[in-house]
Each structure stands twice: as structure tokens, then as C-alpha cells.
Amino acid sequence: MIEIIKKTSINFLGKRNIAFVFSGIIAVIGIIAIVQIATGRANLGIDFAGGTAIQFKFEKPVALHEVRVALESGGLKDFDLQDLPSENKILIRVKKTEEELGRISETIPDILAQKFPDNRFVVDSTTAIGPKVGGRLRADAAKAVAFAVVGILVYIAFRFQFKFGVGATIATFHDVLAVLGVFFLMGKEINLILVTALLTIAGYSLTDTVVIFDRVRENLKLRQRESVEAVMNISINEVLSRTIVTSLTVLFTSMALFFFGGEVLHDFSLAMILGVIVGTYSSVFIANPVVLLWGGKRPFAKK
Amino acid sequence: MKKKILWRLLLIAFTFVLAVVFFLPNTPLFRYMPEWWKNSMPDKGIVLGLDLQGGLHLVFEVEGDKAVEITTERYTAQLKDLLAKKNISADVTVSGPDIIIIPSSAEARKVVEDNYPALAPVETGSRVAYRISAKEATRIKDSASDQALETIRNRIDQFGVSEPTIHRQGENEVVIQLPGVKDPKRAIDLIGKTAQLEFKLVDDETRVAAELPMSVAAGEEENLLQQFSGKLPEDSEILFEKKVNRETGVMIKIPVLIKKQASLTGDLLSDAKVNLDSRFNEPYVSISFNAAGAKLFEEVTGANVKRRLAIILDNTVYSAPVIQEKISGGDAQITGNFTLEEAKDLSIVLRAGALPAPLKMLQNVTVGPSLGRDSIEAGKRAGIIGTIAVIIFMIFYYRLSGVIANFALFLNIILLLGAMASLNATLTLPGIAGIILAIGMAVDSNVLMFERMRDELRAGKTPRAAVDSGYDKAFWTIFDSHVTTLITAAVLFQFGTGPIKGFAVALSLGVAINLFTALVGTKSVFDIINSRRELKKLSI
Numbered sequence: 001m002i003e004i005i006k007k008t009s010i011n012f013l014g015k016r017n018i019a020f021v022f023s024g025i026i027a028v029i030g031i032i033a034i035v036q037i038a039t040g041r042a043n044l045g046i047d048f049a050g051g052t053a054i055q056f057k058f059e060k061p062v063a064l065h066e067v068r069v070a071l072e073s074g075g076l077k078d079f080d081l082q083d084l085p086s087e088n089k090i091l092i093r094v095k096k097t098e099e100e101l102g103r104i105s106e107t108i109p110d111i112l113a114q115k116f117p118d119n120r121f122v123v124d125s126t127t128a129i130g131p132k133v134g135g136r137l138r139a140d141a142a143k144a145v146a147f148a149v150v151g152i153l154v155y156i157a158f159r160f161q162f163k164f165g166v167g168a169t170i171a172t173f174h175d176v177l178a179v180l181g182v183f184f185l186m187g188k189e190i191n192l193i194l195v196t197a198l199l200t201i202a203g204y205s206l207t208d209t210v211v212i213f214d215r216v217r218e219n220l221k222l223r224q225r226e227s228v229e230a231v232m233n234i235s236i237n238e239v240l241s242r243t244i245v246t247s248l249t250v251l252f253t254s255m256a257l258f259f260f261g262g263e264v265l266h267d268f269s270l271a272m273i274l275g276v277i278v279g280t281y282s283s284v285f286i287a288n289p290v291v292l293l294w295g296g297k298r299p300f301a302k303k
Numbered sequence: 304m305k306k307k308i309l310w311r312l313l314l315i316a317f318t319f320v321l322a323v324v325f326f327l328p329n330t331p332l333f334r335y336m337p338e339w340w341k342n343s344m345p346d347k348g349i350v351l352g353l354d355l356q357g358g359l360h361l362v363f364e365v366e367g368d369k370a371v372e373i374t375t376e377r378y379t380a381q382l383k384d385l386l387a388k389k390n391i392s393a394d395v396t397v398s399g400p401d402i403i404i405i406p407s408s409a410e411a412r413k414v415v416e417d418n419y420p421a422l423a424p425v426e427t428g429s430r431v432a433y434r435i436s437a438k439e440a441t442r443i444k445d446s447a448s449d450q451a452l453e454t455i456r457n458r459i460d461q462f463g464v465s466e467p468t469i470h471r472q473g474e475n476e477v478v479i480q481l482p483g484v485k486d487p488k489r490a491i492d493l494i495g496k497t498a499q500l501e502f503k504l505v506d507d508e509t510r511v512a513a514e515l516p517m518s519v520a521a522g523e524e525e526n527l528l529q530q531f532s533g534k535l536p537e538d539s540e541i542l543f544e545k546k547v548n549r550e551t552g553v554m555i556k557i558p559v560l561i562k563k564q565a566s567l568t569g570d571l572l573s574d575a576k577v578n579l580d581s582r583f584n585e586p587y588v589s590i591s592f593n594a595a596g597a598k599l600f601e602e603v604t605g606a607n608v609k610r611r612l613a614i615i616l617d618n619t620v621y622s623a624p625v626i627q628e629k630i631s632g633g634d635a636q637i638t639g640n641f642t643l644e645e646a647k648d649l650s651i652v653l654r655a656g657a658l659p660a661p662l663k664m665l666q667n668v669t670v671g672p673s674l675g676r677d678s679i680e681a682g683k684r685a686g687i688i689g690t691i692a693v694i695i696f697m698i699f700y701y702r703l704s705g706v707i708a709n710f711a712l713f714l715n716i717i718l719l720l721g722a723m724a725s726l727n728a729t730l731t732l733p734g735i736a737g738i739i740l741a742i743g744m745a746v747d748s749n750v751l752m753f754e755r756m757r758d759e760l761r762a763g764k765t766p767r768a769a770v771d772s773g774y775d776k777a778f779w780t781i782f783d784s785h786v787t788t789l790i791t792a793a794v795l796f797q798f799g800t801g802p803i804k805g806f807a808v809a810l811s812l813g814v815a816i817n818l819f820t821a822l823v824g825t826k827s828v829f830d831i832i833n834s835r836r837e838l839k840k841l842s843i
Contacts, residue, residue, distance in 0.1 A: 057673065101664045102495075106488065126487070126669040133362060133666045137800070144798035151790040159783055196733055196795060196803050200740065200810070203791035207744075207784040211751065214780040242754040245700065246747045249693045253743030256689030257736060262681025264354075265736050272740065 008237045012284050013229050013292065019285035023174055026278075030177025033184035042184055045191025046127050048141070050134035051095035052104045055124040056112065058088040062119055067092075067112070074111035076104075084263060089124065101130045141195045148199055149173065152206055160213055163294040168209045171287035175205045178278045179271050188267055197268045201275030204250065208243060209283040215239050216288065220300040228298060232288045247280045305834060311827045318819075319714065322721020329724060348724040351482075352731035354802050355679055357672035358482035359490060363662040365451045365475045367444030370660035371400070371435055374443055378402060378419060378435075380564065385414060400434050407431035447659040448475050455479065455494055457655035462493055462648075476665065487669045489648065497617050497661050498652035500569030502603070505611035505623050506539040506560045518546070518555040527558055538563050542613070544620035547640055559620050561613050566603045571596025573633075575653035577646045580638075586646035587638040590653060597633025605629035616649075682735035689739050690716070697746060701753055703842030707828045708749035711820045715745045718816045723809065731805030741813025747784070748821030751777045753843055766841035767833045774826055781821060788814050 036042040046053045064083050067090055071079060082091040094104050105126045112121065129137075149169055157165035176198045183194060215235040223231050254276060257269035291299075327333050328348035333341070353360050379402050383395045386404075391414065394405045402422065404411050407430050415422055415431075421439035426432040435443070452471050459467050459481070468480040484490050506512055511534055519527050524543055531541060540563055543556040573593040577586055592600050604612070604626050613623040614637050621639040641649065693712065697705035719738060723730065756773030764772065789811055796807035832838065 055674070057671075102491065102667055105667065105669075122671060122673065123487075123669070124671045124674040126667060128664070128667040130663075130665040132364075140798045140800075144794050147797070148791050148794040151794060152787060155787060155790060192800070192803060193733065196799070196806055199791050199795050200737075200806075203788040203810075204744070206787040206791070207747070210784045210787055211780055214783060218776075238758070239754070242750050245750045245754075246744075249696060249746050249750075250740070250743035252692040252696065253689035253739050256685045256692060257739055259685075260681060260688055261685035261736065261739075262678050262732075264678055264732055265681070265685075268733070268736055 003241060008240055009233070010237060010240075011233055012236050013233050013289055016285065016289035016292075019289065023178075023282070023286055026178045026181055027174055029181035029185065030174075033180045033190075034177075036184065037190055043187055043189050045189045045194075046093060046095070046129050046134075047192045048134055048138045048190065049095055050129050050131040051093065052101070052108075052126070052128040053091065053093040054105055054108055054126050055089060055091045056109075056121045057124045058090065058116070058119050058121040060119045061085065061088055062090065062116065064090070066116075070115035071108070071111060074107070074115070076108065076111070089263075101128050104128070137192060141192065144195065144199060145176070148202055152202070156206075156210070156213075160217060161299050163291050163296065163299070164213055166294060167287040167290035168206060168213070170290050171209055171282040172202045172205050174282050174286050175201055175275060175279045178282075179274045182274055183267075183271065188270075193264075193268050194271055197271035197275065201272065201279055204276060205279030205282060208246075208279055209287040211242065212236055212239055212283050212288065217300050220298070224301070229292055232292065236284055236288065243280055243283070247276055250276050308827055308830050308834065311823055312831075315714065315824055315827065318718060318721075321725075322718045325721045325724040326717070329720070345724070347727050349720070349730045350727055351675070351679075352729045352734065352802060352805055353480060353482055353668070354670050354732045355675045355730060356482055357484075357670050357675045358480065359484055359487050360666070360668040361479040361481075361491065361494065361664065362472070362666035363451075363477045363479070363495070364665050365444075365448045365477060365658075366660045366663055367447050367475050368660075370447035371440050371443050373660070375400060375402060375435060378422065382415065382419075385418065386411060389414060398432075401425060401432040402434070403430055403432045405430040444475060448477070450659040451662065452477055454656050454658050458493055458651055459490075461651045461655060462490065464490075477662075483672070485672075489644065491664075491667070493648050493651065495662050495664065496652050496658075498569065498655075498657045499617055500572070500653060500657065501565040501615045502567040502600075503565050503613050503615055504562045504603075504607060505613050506536065506562050507611060509536050509539065509560065511535055512560040515541070515558045515560060518557045521545075521554045521556055524556055524558075535560070542615060542618055542620050544623065545639070557620075559613060559623055561615070561620070566612070567592075567596060567599055569653060569657055571599065572653060575650040577643070577650050578636075585638070586641050586643045587636050588641075588646050588650045588653065589634065589636050592633035592635075594633075597631070600633055600635070601629060601631045678732050679735075682732065682739070686735070686739045686742070690742055693743060693746060697749075701843055704749075704753055704756075707825055708746055708753070710828065711749060711824045712742065712745050714824050715813070715816055715820045716742060718820065719809070719813050722812045722816060726808075728808050728812075729805050730809075731802040733802045734805035734809040737806040737809030738813065741810060741817070744788075745813065745817045745820070748777075748781045748817055749825055751781055751784075752821070752825065756841065756843055760841060760843070766838040769841065770829045770833060774829075778822070781818070785814050785818050 033042060037044065040049065064081055068081055071092070076094065079092055079094045082093075083089065092108060105128050109123060149172070152172060153165045153169045156168045179198060179201060183190065212235060215238055216232055219231045219235045220228070223234070251273060254269050254272040257265055258273060261269055325345050326348060327336070327344070328346050333346070376397060379395055379397050382402065386393050386395065391408065391410050393408065393411045396403050404415070407427060412431055415433060419433070421435055422433040423436040424431060425434045448471055452469065455477060456469050459469065459479070464481045464484060466482060468478075470478055472478045479494065481490055511531065516527070528541060535541065539560050541558050542561050543558055545554060546557055547554050571592050572590055573596070574591045576589050578589050579586055608626050608628060611623045611625050614621045614635070621637050637649070690712070694709045697708050699705070701708060719741065752773055755777045756769045759769035759773050760766070792807045792811035792814065796804055796811070799807055
């Protein structure tokens with residue numbers, strides 16, 4: 001048998017206070033991020049904020065500042081540029097314009113064609129989203145997160161007990177906040193793809209939590225004499241190798257996506273990598289301590 | 304016991320073959336299959352989403368308020384004629400949403416109320432104001448959306464896009480998906496053009512007409528309109544004709560004073576075709592009126608010989624030739640410096656008819672074909688590398704049992720692709736990510752079982768007993784963890800748009816199939832190994 005870890009008896013729950021402080025900070029950052037997103041001060045993607053994004057692929061290398069100067073002299077305002085020099089790609093984003101949608105996606109290529117006559121380009125993609133659609137997508141994303149949280153709470157409460165549902169939901173929410181917070185701090189774009197990643201992370205983190213809960217439930221029935229805290233520690237230690245092995249395999253595929261999956265999935269896979277790590281941490285250090293702190297009668301005691 | 308294993312193996316083999324049959328159209332192998340296979344077996348497979356094959360996703364809003372405005376204007380013109388015919392002297396004007404009749408008389412009111420039940424009085428006194436009732440306005444808006452949908456569908460059909468999706472969304476939105484379109488700008492122009500064709504008389508007799516400049520530079524139109532506002536006759540307006548200098552390419556605008564009342568409109572057309580001018584080799588659009596249109600055209604041209612008749616599309620003058628003689632037969636030409644493509648598109652929109660109201664673009668997502676191709680390649684690469692990493696790790700960590708888990712993983716991938724193909728599911732870029740993630744998560748069920756089996760072995764059980772009780776104990780854990788993932792996938796499916804729906808489909812199918820491969824697939828292999836003879840050691 002190859003074992004990453006031998007039989008362990010780490011006192012995970014004893015470290016819950018350190019974990020709570022650490023996670024508290026993460027959660028606060030996440031909440032700040034949500035407030036900033038809600039008030040429109042975060043780096044919202046075109047799909048949420050509305051606006052136009054166009055990606056060009058040039059034949060020859062092109063300097064970012066030349067594109068900036070060209071666009072400015074062409075009368076374009078309030079835009080950001082991003083480039084992918086290895087493929088001569090330039091991404092131009094214009095946010096929140098009063099102008100008629102679609103006009104900008106015509107003027108920008110015209111300006112570039114005029115200013116760079118000897119460097120031909122193709123338009124890789126155009127995304128133009130009006131404020132109405134942006135608002136709807138934002139609302140849908142918020143609804144999706146809310147429904148997922150409620151669905152999870154209900155299912156866990158039904159399969160285990162209400163306080164386990166609370167523990168799992170808090171742990172899951174913590175993971176979502178953590179990844180969102182990191183993305184916010186890194187100044188990364190908050191868009192629909194990130195929300196998809198967040199919900200996937202929620203699903204993954206939950207799986208992890210459920211596996212541990214399952215063992216806790218089983219052990220609570222078997223080890224009637226030991227304290228709940230001790231049973232939880234034993235259970236976490238018992239499933240630790242599974243937790244690590246599965247996290248590793250998901251990390252492998254997420255990293256494959258990160259390094260080889262292409263530009264569009266880059267941020268998605270980064271979120272997944274972060275989510276797997278934080279999700280594994282939270283099922284151990286958040287979900288179980290919350291159930292413990294909730295108190296009440298010993299769960300799953302023999303009648 | 305043995306019979307049970309046999310049945311399970313048959314089930315696995317059956318689903319495997321089924322999956323391969325369904326997925327075959329997505330592989331190059333399908334081309335080499337015999338004719339009968341191509342004809343009678345599934346031939347569609349997984350459909351690529353717009354983000355992977357390139358194309359347009361457009362959302363337009365039908366501006367229903369404009370349709371109500373247009374109806375109000377039409378009613379006003381009709382009312383004027385009707386009151387004049389009945390010798391009721393009254394002044395009918397439009398003010399915002401209201402039709403105002405001065406002076407208010409019982410006769411005038413009776414005419415309106417008898418003929419236009421849709422109009423509701425909003426003000427009576429010395430003057431009377433009517434407005435289209437709220438119920439009628441809703442009906443007009445609704446039918447405008449329906450008509451717009453129909454018109455757009457016609458235009459796209461004639462433009463020639465394979466497998467377009469066009470549908471209404473909500474009260475007043477139209478969603479259009481056009482896969483694989485090479486020239487997105489042209490397609491957008493074609494869809495968005497209102498294409499309101501009108502024939503209106505030029506008002507050359509008025510003194511103001513002589514004061515108009517010969518031409519203005521492009522962009523100066525507003526200034527000119529400002530300058531002449533208030534000086535124009537009430538029933539006329541200034542519209543512009545575009546002219547491009549052939550040598551310099553400079554565009555100028557020629558102002559033309561035109562009667563507001565249309566003599567003829569595009570809804571009387573029966574056909575529109577592109578023709579080439581024999582002298583300049585310049586394309587033009589020749590149109591034919593239907594019987595009623597031809598008769599009206601004959602009347603109008605007969606009554607206005609030597610005057611100019613302007614041909615106007617969406618408030619732009621295309622040409623304003625002098626009527627030399629009465630024109631019968633109902634044929635006319637629209638010229639105006641077209642390229643062949645422009646002329647072709649104009650003939651399409653004229654044939655398909657005008658939109659009942661202007662469209663406002665709400666969303667435009669266009670993906671070029673090369674980006675899609677790059678994405679597929681990158682996705683494949685990431686998938687293969689990720690899978691190999693997982694396979695190597697599993698063998699390294701669980702030895703022979705790892706090989707069994709990899710067999711289940713392989714089965715999982717094939718069944719997932721087969722299931723997606725059988726549903727003709729749309730594969731999007733996030734969908735690819737979903738498949739790859741599902742691969743990473745797929746081994747989890749096996750890991751759960753293996754860890755349980757190891758526990759049982761450590762507790763001193765025989766390999767066979769360890770397999771059985773490990774499997775039993777892991778079952779509910781596996782079940783619970785899968786259901787929770789399914790909940791989030793279902794939520795994503797419900798609230799996600801195109802690409803994200805694709806992700807949800809891939810993820811939920813992946814999870815469901817994973818239950819099958821772990822609980823039926825892996826278990827069967829262990830049972831086979833165990834059924835031959837009692838193992839002394841389990842390679843795990």
C-alpha cells in the first residue's frame with residue numbers, strides 16, 4: 001500500500017479558533033468584494049456591467065501603447081486594453097457607453113484599419129451587451145447562488161440534521177467568498193464564467209464536506225462514549241487520505257486546464273484551483289467546528 | 304452470484320456500444336462508415352456551441368412603442384381623409400401619443416368612435432384628444448414582436464445561414480443565433496434594417512425648396528435642419544440623399560424637401576431583384592408592385608408628370624427622378640451607388656418586408672471561427688493531459704486497483720460523450736471545462752471505495768469481505784456527494800445562458816454516469832477477480 005499519510009490523529013478541531021480568525025478575515029474580504037460588486041466599483045466583466053469587448057488578432061506584433069494612441073486619436077474614451085503578445089492578440093473593452101450598442105463594435109475596427117494599414121487583423125470575437133441584459137445577467141447570477149445555497153441547506157438538513165446543513169452551507173459560502181475575495185484583490189474580472197466556477201466550487205466543496213459528515217455520523221453511532229469533538233477528529237483523520245487524493249486528482253485536471261486550456265478558461269481554472277484548496281480546508285476546519293459550536297443534543301444518539 | 308456479474312457485464316458492454324454509436328458522428332471515423340450506417344444510425348452527435356464553431360448570438364428589442372406611434376400616425380392620416388370626405392371641417396394633428404381634433408364637434412367624435420374602436424378619448428372640451436387604448440397598444444406591441452420575428456426569419460432564410468435559431472424571448476425581445484456566419488457586420492445590418500420603403504413626392508414648388516443648399520458635408524445634416532426649422536411647409540420635411548464622389552470617395556448629403564404623405568409604400572411590392580446596369584455595370588434593385596400597387600403607381604405617376612418622385616428607404620432618399628410619363632405595369636428601379644452585396648441585401652429586405660417597428664440591439668456576442676478552433680484544440684490538449692495525470696497517479700497510488708479505477712474512468716469518458724451525443728447536447732467551452740472537471744471528480748467514487756477497502760483490510764478482513772463491505776459502506780457517501788453536485792448543476796442549468804448551460808449539462812451527465820461506472824463498473828471487475836478464487840492479497 002502506498003500511503004501519502006499514515007494513520008494520523010491530528011487534533012483538527014483544536015485549531016478551530018485559528019481557523020476561525022483566518023477564515024473570518026477571508027470572509028470579510030469576500031464580503032467587501034460583494035459590496036464593491038453590488039455598487040459597481042469592482043472590475044465587472046462586460047456581461048455584468050454592459051459595454052463592448054472586442055478581441056483582435058493581428059498578423060504582426062503590435063505595441064499596446066500604439067493601439068492606445070490610435071484609439072484615443074480616433075475619439076474613443078474610457079477603454080482598457082489587454083494583450084496576449086505571444087499570439088499578437090489585443091483585447092479592447094469599452095464599458096458603459098451611452099452610445100447605441102453596436103456602433104462601437106463598428107468604429108473600433110475602422111479606426112484600427114486606418115491607423116495600422118500594413119498590419120492586417122481579424123476580429124476574433126465581439127461581445128456587446130446592453131445595460132438591460134447586463135442587469136438581467138447580474139440578477140440571474142445572484143438568484144443562482146441563492147438557490148444553490150438553499151438547495152444545499154435543505155438536502156443536507158434532510159440527509160443529516162439541520163445543524164449539519166448550517167455547517168455545510170457556511171463552509172460552502174466561505175469558499176465562494178474566499179475565491180471571490182482573491183479575485184477581487186487580484187483585480188481580476190468578475191464575470192459570468194467566474195460565477196460558474198464559484199458554483200462548481202460550491203458543489204465540489206460540498207462533496208468534500210458530505211464525505212466527512214458521513215463518517216462523523218457513522219462514528220457518532222459507533223462511539224457512543226466519546227465526545228462529539230473527539231469523534232469528529234477521528235472521522236476527519238480517517239477520511240484524510242481520501243480527501244487529499246481526490247483533491248489532488250481534481251487539482252491535476254484544473255491545472256491542466258490552467259496551463260493548456262487556452263486563454264478563455266484561464267481565470268476559470270485559476271478559480272477552480274483556489275476553490276479546491278479552500279474547499280478542502282473548509283470541510284475540515286469550518287464545517288465541523290460550526291456543527292460543534294451549534295451545540296444542542298448529541299446528534300445521532302441512540303434513542 | 305456469477306449470473307449477476309454476467310448481467311452487469313452485459314449492461315456495461317451494451318451501454319458502451321450505444322455510447323460509441325452515438326458519438327461516432329463526432330469522430331473522423333464516421334466518414335468511412337458504410338452508407339446504410341450513415342442513413343439509419345445517429346448522425347448528428349454533439350453539436351458545437353457558438354463559442355466553439357464561431358457565429359453570432361444577437362438579442363434585439365422590438366421597439367413596440369414606435370409601432371404604436373406609427374399606428375397613431377396612420378390613424379391620423381386616415382382620419383383627415385375621412386373627415387374631409389364627410390365634409391366635416393376639423394383640424395387633425397398628432398401630439399405625442401394623442402390625436403387632437405379641433406374644433407370638437409359631435410359629428411367628428413361620432414366618426415372617430417364609429418370607425419376606430421381602438422381609440423379612447425382622453426380629453427374633451429373645445430378640442431378633443433384621442434389615444435390608442437392601453438389594451439390595443441399592448442396588442443399592437445405584441446403583434447409587432449411576432450411580425451418582427453417572422454420578418455427576421457424570412458430575411459435570414461433568404462440570406463442563407465445553416466441552422467439558425469430564432470425565437471422570441473419575453474414580451475418584446477428576439478433572440479437570434481447564427482452559427483458559422485463569415486461576415487457578422489453584414490448579417491447584423493440585414494437583420495436590423497427596418498426597410499420601410501416609401502415613395503413620396505418632392506416638394507419643389509415651395510419657395511423654401513429653392514433656398515436649400517445643393518449639398519452639405521456628411522455630419523452637417525443637423526445644422527441644416529436647425530437652420531430651416533419653422534420655415535418649412537407643414538406637410539413637408541427635409542430628407543437627405545447620400546452621394547459618394549467616385550474619384551475622391553468623399554461623401555456628401557443632398558437635402559431634398561419632401562411631402563410627408565407617402566404616395567406608395569413597400570408593403571405593395573410583389574418582388575425585388577438585383578440587376579446590373581448595362582452602361583456603368585452598376586448594380587441596382589428592380590422592384591415590381593402587386594396589382595393594387597401597380598394601379599396606385601400608375602395613378603400617382605399619371606397625376607404628377609414632370610414632378611419628382613423620391614424613393615426613400617428608412618428615411619434616406621435613394622433617388623428622386625423626374626416622372627417623364629405615366630408608368631403602367633408596376634415596375635420601378637432603385638439605384639444609388641450600391642455594391643453588389645448591398646444591392647443583394649436590399650433586395651432581400653424588400654422581399655422579406657419591412658419590420659413593424661425599429662429594432663434596438665441589446666446583446667451581440669460574435670465569435671470568429673479561428674478563436675473557436677483554438678479553443679477546441681486547447682480544450683482537447685488540457686483534457687488529454689489532465690486525464691493522463693490522473694491515470695498515472697491512480698496506478699501509482701492504488702496499483703492494480705488503480706488500473707481498475709482507470710478502466711472505470713475510461714468507461715466514464717466514453718459514456719459521457721455518448722450521452723451528450725445522444726441528446727445532441729451543445730458543447731460549449733465551459734462545457735469542455737465541465738467534462739475535464741468531471742474526469743477529475745470521476746475517480747472520487749473509486750477513491751472512496753478503495754479507502755474503505757483499505758480500512759477493512761487493515762481491520763483484518765479477507766480481500767473478498769473487504770471489497771464487499773468497503774463497497775457497501777461507501778455507497779451512501781458516494782450517493783450523497785453526487786446528489787449535492789447535481790443540485791448545483793441543476794441551478795446552473797436553470798439560470799445559466801448558452802455557454803453555462805453547456806457546462807451544467809456536461810457536469811450533471813458526468814456525475815450521473817459516474818455513479819453508474821463506479822457502482823456497476825468497478826464493482827463488477829472486483830467481483831470477477833474475487834469469484835475465481837479467494838485472493839490472498841488485494842493490490843490496492
